[in-house]
Amino acid sequence: MDKPRPARPEEFTEALDFIDRVFRPGQKGRFILQSNYPHAYRPQYAGRILLLRDQGQIAGCLAVHPLTLRLEEARLVAGGIGAVGTDPERRGHGIMSILLEEANHRMRRAGYPLSILWGDRRRYGWFGWERGGIRNNFTLTARQLGPPTAAERRLALERFVPEPSLCRRLRTLDLHHPYGVERPLGDIPDLFARVGRQTWICREGSRFAYLAFQREGRQRRGQYELLDEAGGDAELGRSMLRVLMARSGLSRLQASAGPNPDQVALLLPGSSYWTRECSCMIKILDLQLLIDKLQPLLRRRARQAGISGRFHLSAPGQEALLDLGAGKTQQIELDEQELVGLFFGLHPLAERLAGEQGMELLGRILPLSLYIPTINYI
Numbered sequence: 001m002d003k004p005r006p007a008r009p010e011e012f013t014e015a016l017d018f019i020d021r022v023f024r025p026g027q028k029g030r031f032i033l034q035s036n037y038p039h040a041y042r043p044q045y046a047g048r049i050l051l052l053r054d055q056g057q058i059a060g061c062l063a064v065h066p067l068t069l070r071l072e073e074a075r076l077v078a079g080g081i082g083a084v085g086t087d088p089e090r091r092g093h094g095i096m097s098i099l100l101e102e103a104n105h106r107m108r109r110a111g112y113p114l115s116i117l118w119g120d121r122r123r124y125g126w127f128g129w130e131r132g133g134i135r136n137n138f139t140l141t142a143r144q145l146g147p148p149t150a151a152e153r154r155l156a157l158e159r160f161v162p163e164p165s166l167c168r169r170l171r172t173l174d175l176h177h178p179y180g181v182e183r184p185l186g187d188i189p190d191l192f193a194r195v196g197r198q199t200w201i202c203r204e205g206s207r208f209a210y211l212a213f214q215r216e217g218r219q220r221r222g223q224y225e226l227l228d229e230a231g232g233d234a235e236l237g238r239s240m241l242r243v244l245m246a247r248s249g250l251s252r253l254q255a256s257a258g259p260n261p262d263q264v265a266l267l268l269p270g271s272s273y274w275t276r277e278c279s280c281m282i283k284i285l286d287l288q289l290l291i292d293k294l295q296p297l298l299r300r301r302a303r304q305a306g307i308s309g310r311f312h313l314s315a316p317g318q319e320a321l322l323d324l325g326a327g328k329t330q331q332i333e334l335d336e337q338e339l340v341g342l343f344f345g346l347h348p349l350a351e352r353l354a355g356e357q358g359m360e361l362l363g364r365i366l367p368l369s370l371y372i373p374t375i376n377y378i
């Protein structure tokens with residue numbers, strides 16, 4: 001078996017065919033990942049796909065897409081893992097394990113402090129990924145939103161077309177979010193106008209709002225399965241929701257949003273019910289680098305919380321110093337999963353480890369709200 005290596009440009013189509021064989025057996029040529037995630041699977045990004053070949057044939061693959069995460073004032077690049085697949089005939093022989101180890105090695109070398117992916121906790125838990133981050137789920141109901149007024153019915157709702165001024169507007173709105181993933185302007189058309197997605201916009205004087213829906217069902221009543229992003233003017237956004245839900249005869253609609261205040265403010269008034277869940281699975285690849293990137297944010301939070309001190313954090317294979325100013329040095333030893341819980345847990349680790357040395361102090365500035373918008377999935 002060869003060592004995994006990045007695909008060459010001329011191997012891109014073969015890699016996409018292999019991925020179809022893994023994820024959609026018998027449907028060769030659909031390029032399922034490329035049509036679902038056109039911003040990530042472009043020929044020029046062939047090198048993001050790691051291929052493992054045996055006797056010339058692809059036996060396994062995995063992709064690593066760099067995602068620049070926005071966490072308040074901090075920016076850090078995470079290696080986003082996708083397209084994890086092994087030839088159906090060759091499963092259970094450690095091919096995925098080899099690919100994941102190789103990806104970890106390469107992501108550390110590229111200077112990514114974190115890696116994120118979506119998948120089974122047990123499958124990826126062996127390799128140090130743990131569930132984390134935050135995503136809000138809202139159940140919007142016609143009852144809570146109320147019927148559209150006559151004026152709302154007259155609003156001009158348009159389907160998103162990727163004209164430059166509109167792309168810039170969508171990007172600018174996102175830039176103001178404290179939590180999310182940076183979206184280069186050139187990615188906006190692929191992010192908002194692609195197979196299985198329907199984005200509506202409304203311009204009303206100086207007001208602007210958008211609603212991005214996932215999957216357009218075949219039946220009229222199931223037209224919108226999920227509203228996975230809403231933004232802009234909150235009132236106008238809710239007016240659009242009233243109109244679109246009335247047009248489709250929907251009495252309820254699931255919506256998801258990040259912990260960004262404007263997104264929550266748009267959806268919450270029209271919701272009958274809401275929950276929070278993890279946004280993804282996270283692995284901390286380089287603890288010291290992560291702390292260095294987060295240092296200004298953590299110091300600001302520490303000042304605001306009135307805490308200081310030095311925290312020597314250790315986990316298997318990693319140790320790092322978090323310096324929050326003068327004070328005694330506390331030793332904190334955690335396992336890999338707890339480390340994710342400390343920084344990005346949905347259930348704050350300090351609640352679980354209440355009473356443990358140093359945790360009470362760190363619990364006043366952590367966890368952070370890491371959020372990967374559904375639109376940025378890879």
Ligand SMILES: CC(C)(COP(=O)(O)OP(=O)(O)OC[C@H]1O[C@@H](n2cnc3c(N)ncnc32)[C@H](O)[C@@H]1OP(=O)(O)O)[C@@H](O)C(=O)NCCC(=O)NCCS
Binds near residue numbers: 085093094095098123
């Ligand atoms: C998932 C998939 C990639 C696994 O590939 P594989 O080459 O068979 O995996 P490995 O042989 O390295 O590992 C086999 C299992 O041992 C597990 N394992 C790894 N290290 C282990 C350890 N130390 N102890 C116990 N189990 C371990 C792996 O998590 C994996 O679990 P799984 O059966 O839930 O997948 C393969 O089944 C596949 O292609 N499935 C279809 C596509 C898919 O679902 N991809 C994942 C999308 S998130």
